[in-house]
Amino acid sequence: MTNSSDSSPRSHVSTATDAPLRVVVLIGSTREGRFAPVVADWFLRFAAQRDDLELDPVDLAEHPLPDVVSPAAHPEAAEVTGRLAAADAFVVITPEYNHSFPAPLKNAIDLHYTQWQAKPVGFVSYGGLAGGLRAVEHLRLVLAELHAVTVRDTVSFHNAWESFAEDGSLLRPEIPEGAGKAMLDQLGWWGRTLRDGRRRSPYGA
Template sequence: MSETPYRVAVIVGSSRQGRVAPTVAEWFLRTAGHRADLDLDVIDLADHPLPHLGEEPTAEQAQCLAALSPRLAAADAFVVITPEYNHSFPAVLKNAIDWHRAEWQAKPVGFVSYGGLGGGLRAVEQLRLIFAELHTVTVRDSVSFHGVWAAFGEDGEPVDPTVPNGAAKGMLDQLTWWAHTLRDARAARPYGA
């Protein structure tokens, strides 16, 4: 196994006012941050206002795009943190995905989702279809917070940490296996789709 940590781009996929995303992201970063085999790069889409796909970027948007693209390209793997809005995921996340193609290819993607009763799982299922089109490997296991508004205490920790912590370990174990396998494969033979 490679001794170089896997660079994981953690994409915070919500930009709404009053969002729960920072709480979920901070929990995930604390949980994943204990692993020596991961180098986490947090990309909060609220900090990267991209133009809509097909629009001419403003100078600020072009600067954000120029900063974002190399970070995605440098990643060995991705973790997408997404809420579920109306049985789907946020438009800001789809827009960021669509602005890129080669950056995603032949890399694994894991998911941390949150929402009401569904815990964001319907958003994840739709994202799996999109990432398949971009030639990624989505890992089977994911982390989901059902009823997210009651899932975290005032300290930012899950009220019942056993379920999300166990799910995070399983997802990250799968993600690192695929990151290792696909990084070695890309080094041996560049991916051409």
Template sequence: MDLTTAPSSATATASAAPLRVAVLLASNREGRFAPVVSDWFLSRTAGHPGIETDLVDLAELDLPIALSHRPGAEARAQLAAVSPRLAAADAFVVITPEYNHSYPAPLKNLIDWHHAEWQAKPVAFVSYGGVSGGLRAVEHLRQVFAELHTAGIRETVSFHNAGALFDEEGRHKDPSGCDAAAEALLDQLVWWGRALRDAKAVRPYGI
């Protein structure tokens, strides 16, 4: 008896499809530096084979505070603009600054409005800030996303004293180090994203 099993056509198709990555831009402050970082990161993903990105800019959302997992009509209407995008994603990258040793409140609000949308998907982090480069925000986020059954990517990209690193046109002045870090992050994200997507095609994730 032959115990080997060929992959189903559905699984093979899923494996070949581009990885859908939702890039969450966490800052919503006026005069924010966030677009410079997101533009840089998206220019890196543009050259990476097998990735499709969807930029979710929290400054464009107006979600009510997540006081309950049973939203009213107004909240449902606002969530309809973002929830399907999170559900469709195979993986996530969070681009975050550091506010008072942690991450922005609108990001926590977005996270708390959702549950199944995060589960069994990888999440990676790109951070920026002053001396710490936003890494304290990332460490807090790792705990939050672990509770939601995500797979945290070890590799990160962090920009210390970020404002001094880019020129007036948003180009990094010395990109070799951050380019290498982004490549390592994306390679891990793609591996985990494909592995988890293929696994869920065979057996739905359940807790």
């Protein structure tokens, strides 16, 4: 005879815990002639090989947001807001402009608050000699203020235009793919842990 106390509650928790993480991949550059699509396309192909992630790319160039932050609702931001709210984790793809990250990305962050809370964020950066890492360090400070958790390992492309072939493939894939696996492994651990924590007790409640 089956003991009913060993069935539904435990199996329900296991299913929820094992479900793929919904990861919003936020593409932060909107500049004309941007290199972002090359980096984003590579990352999305790379991350799609994992069965523990469900990817949702949000390209800010395709989703213009209001540049006036106010307490009033922003209907034009509703789609992006909903997708950020539904995410379990984020990966931000950013270039480095003048030692920091792009203004449209800061705007997208500032227009939201609870959508970031108690969720992990990973980074893929690109640029010149610094590989976008100064932009990443600034983003860590900003996202900490929003109660997000940034993972340690990042993917960075130094002199990014020299890293990709004309078809968008990596010329030397070993280092970026190794860094990408480490970053996504950390994102997955934090994503599952924080998702479970939010289900048990809403953050800030």
